Amino acid sequence: MSGLDLLRRIRESDPGIPVIMLTAYGSIEGAVEAVKLGAFDYVKKPVDLEELKLLADRARENRLLRQELSYYRSRATRDVGFAGLVGASPAIRAVLERARQIAALDETPPVLITGETGTGKGLLARAIHASGLRAMKPFIEINCTALPATLMEAELFGYERGAFTDAKESKPGLVEAAEGGFLFLDEIGDVDVSVQGKLLRAIEERAVRRVGSVRERKIDLRIMAATNRDLEREVREERFRKDLYFRLAVIVLDVPPLRERGDDVLLLTEQLLKAFNAKYGKVVREISAPTRELLRSYPWPGNIRELSHVIERAVLWSRGSTLDVEHLSLTSPGSPPPPGPPSLPVPSHAGVGAADHGPTPGLPPQGIDLAQWEKSILEQALREAGGNQTKAAERLGISRDTLRYRLKKFGLRVG
Secondary structure, eight states, rough: OOOHHHHHHHHHHHTOOOOOEEEEEEEEHHHHHHHHHHHHHEESSSHHHHHHHHHHHHHHHHHHHHHHHHHHHHHHHHHHHHHGGGOOOOHHHHHHHHHHHHHHHHSSOOEEEETTTTTTTTHHHHHHTTTSSTSOOOOOEEETTSSOOOHHHHHHEEOOTTTTTTOOOOOEEEHTTTTEEEEEEGGGGGHHHHHHHHHOOOOOOOOEOBBBBBOOOOOOOOOEESSSSSSSHHHHTSSSOOHHHHHHHHOOOOOOOOSTTTTTHHHHHHHHHHHHHHHTTTTOEEEEEHHHHHHHHOOOTHHHHHHHHHHHHHHOOOOEEEOOHHHHOOOOOOOOOOOOSSSOOOOGOOOOHHTOBBBSSOOOOOOOHHHHHHHHHHHHHHHHHOOOHHHHHHHHOOOHHHHHHHHTTTTTOOO
């Protein structure tokens, strides 16, 4: 057989073996064909033995690097696959079953993952990637809230040299970096409307055009997106493109909040205890009965992210092997809240007499609906904070996740 035939047979037997072709009849066409078939290099006779030795060393080093990369990639996929997602409640099991079906597809349609903040939407997206046929391909995650609107287009689609003042060299975008794998757009609801059109084209045409370029580049990737916003409402209020929404929402996975998952909170707590015990050298293995009851009854407005922070803090504060209520720094529903900063002034509609006395931590005036009272307090805090949720939460003495939960509860805008 010819050298090229032998190369084909070697590649069929073990694609990992690096092959250096030696030939007395060197040609550009032969070299191109050998490289196409997977040859590491192509050398024309007579051969310089020192050059050949260097090539062999490089080929060996290249194979070792490939083996190391393969090992770390396989370990990473084991760590983030479906086995790492904890939950036995019917609500989460239904979501995971659909996600497994999606992961089994090669031609995966766009997937939109919805749910409150902290429910694990990003973990679910990574599990779909890690358990699918493209597990060894890139998984590029883009946090849309972290990219200013002025930089979003350049970061997503790349740019050519000279496209703007600081563009001293060409740079591929994050969409191109996801070639062959998955592009995960986290908090897609925060993408500026001016960029949504180009994003829609990239998804539909599977092509991108860098800023400052006249040429389109074809891309092969799969799209997943996540949001904690109500995109249907955003579409109605013209803050999100309708065509982009329908293109993304081919498959929708709605991740349930932790308060709707029953005893999953205890399973998650046990997993978190193991992780933080190992991290901090602690031995917290037991969960007391009152603690279990509190974990079940607490509404968890920050969901799994809040639970993780609470358990990490509890492990640090604990001195024994049992997790007790005082370690959690939580209050059970219906119990008096811990002392906090003075409450906001009484809303103007609460009555003139009450407003004259300024701030008061007491009950609302008689005849005022409690829910309406709480809603008005939230609205007032947001007004005084200029719409900044972090400042409003500090003003009220609660966490930002708790504020967002209460805003959603009363149908107020959650930005």
